[in-house]
Amino acid sequence: MTKLFSNYKRAAIDFASAQGNYLTDTTGKTYLDFSSGIGVTNLGYHPRVNQALTDQVGNILHQPNLYYNQLQEDVAGLLTGDKDYLAFFCNSGAEANEAAIKIARKASGKQEIITFQNSFHGRTFGSMSATGQDKIKQGFGEGVPHFSYAIFNDMDSVKALANKETSAIMLELVQGESGVQPADKAFVKALSDYCQETGIYLIVDEVQTGIGRTGKLFACEHYDIEPDIFTLAKGLANGVPVGAMLAKSSLGGAFSYGSHGSTFGGNKLSMAAAKATLEVMLTPDFLDTALENGNKLQVKLQEVLSDKETVTTVRGLGYMIGIETTGNLSELVQAARDKGLIVLTAGTNVIRLLPPITLSDAEIEKGVAILSEIFD
Numbered sequence: 001m002t003k004l005f006s007n008y009k010r011a012a013i014d015f016a017s018a019q020g021n022y023l024t025d026t027t028g029k030t031y032l033d034f035s036s037g038i039g040v041t042n043l044g045y046h047p048r049v050n051q052a053l054t055d056q057v058g059n060i061l062h063q064p065n066l067y068y069n070q071l072q073e074d075v076a077g078l079l080t081g082d083k084d085y086l087a088f089f090c091n092s093g094a095e096a097n098e099a100a101i102k103i104a105r106k107a108s109g110k111q112e113i114i115t116f117q118n119s120f121h122g123r124t125f126g127s128m129s130a131t132g133q134d135k136i137k138q139g140f141g142e143g144v145p146h147f148s149y150a151i152f153n154d155m156d157s158v159k160a161l162a163n164k165e166t167s168a169i170m171l172e173l174v175q176g177e178s179g180v181q182p183a184d185k186a187f188v189k190a191l192s193d194y195c196q197e198t199g200i201y202l203i204v205d206e207v208q209t210g211i212g213r214t215g216k217l218f219a220c221e222h223y224d225i226e227p228d229i230f231t232l233a234k235g236l237a238n239g240v241p242v243g244a245m246l247a248k249s250s251l252g253g254a255f256s257y258g259s260h261g262s263t264f265g266g267n268k269l270s271m272a273a274a275k276a277t278l279e280v281m282l283t284p285d286f287l288d289t290a291l292e293n294g295n296k297l298q299v300k301l302q303e304v305l306s307d308k309e310t311v312t313t314v315r316g317l318g319y320m321i322g323i324e325t326t327g328n329l330s331e332l333v334q335a336a337r338d339k340g341l342i343v344l345t346a347g348t349n350v351i352r353l354l355p356p357i358t359l360s361d362a363e364i365e366k367g368v369a370i371l372s373e374i375f376d
């Protein structure tokens with residue numbers, strides 16, 4: 001009998017170990033991982049990150065945010081390069097989005113925030129209220145006010161909601177949880193221009209799309225935009241809990257001494273893992289190869305799946321891929337597991353793939369072959 005809440009639907013599989021892009025369960029069965037947790041272990045189970053963690057545990061585990069933290073400075077530096085952003089570290093995507101909502105409200109002195117229908121931004125009250133899906137909010141009573149929900153990829157609907165009290169517009173560049181829906185390039189460009197013209201802050205939630213997931217360090221790079229604020233979590237420390245909110249330094253005054261904080265945010269363990277993760281990703285050519293392989297995976301899936309009766313579309317960006325299907329999602333996920341492949345779902349009709357961005361050609365072939373079999 002479980003002593004845990006039933007807020008997750010758990011498969012009767014417990015993973016005992018992992019190496020590279022493979023997981024092994026307690027019965028000894030191995031699986032090729034096309035999920036990276038839920039888009040977390042973007043490098044696979046990587047020796048360099050593991051070594052950084054081991055080294056850090058041997059030195060010091062915890063230090064409060066009352067002291068200078070070189071690791072936080074290093075990670076912020078790797079994330080921002082020569083761009084004019086400041087970073088705040090926390091422990092999850094929801095917390096990162098809370099920080100984004102708070103800094104936008106405080107820096108602008110306004111409260112209204114426009115997000116999008118079918119978006120997902122987290123489960124805390126603020127991030128849940130930002131989320132444009134009723135089912136996530138059911139039963140929890142009144143949410144945080146002053147959010148409104150535009151239609152994704154529809155600039156007119158954004159303009160219809162914006163007014164002089166609008167502080168920010170917040171979006172995922174690929175809506176992940178609701179079904180892997182990439183934003184249109186022209187829409188994002190128009191949105192970014194509109195924010196610049198009006199002084200409304202642009203917040204990009206890169207919790208799922210960031211840290212190499214789409215074949216670039218940030219999905220923003222595909223769209224050629226520089227948001228005022230962006231958030232990260234999932235892949236940032238390749239499996240260790242972490243979150244980050246980055247904002248243009250001109251907003252820095254809103255997060256002055258005492259305005260926001262977190263006991264564990266930016267702790268040495270997560271920062272050591274994040275630093276190692278970013279150092280691997282920023283190795284010359286690493287992300288170019290990831291983008292190439294992610295595209296290759298998507299093209300192969302399109303080739304192999306396009307004539308399957310139950311596959312409607314294959315879409316995505318880099319290594320963030322959705323296979324829309326009329327098939328039964330639970331049965332498909334189970335069939336993939338039986339054949340040794342771990343996949344995810346999104347929305348009501350999408351098999352979601354968030355593989356490690358380190359897949360070899362052989363692993364791509366293997367995953368595609370299994371997916372082809374399960375859709376037969």
Ligand SMILES: Cc1ncc(COP(=O)(O)O)c(C=O)c1O
Pocket residue numbers: 091092093094095097120121122123172176177205206207208209233234
């Ligand atoms: C786009 C996006 N934002 C926020 C979150 C929430 O992150 P966390 O579960 O770390 O709080 C998620 C999680 O799936 C996400 O995909």
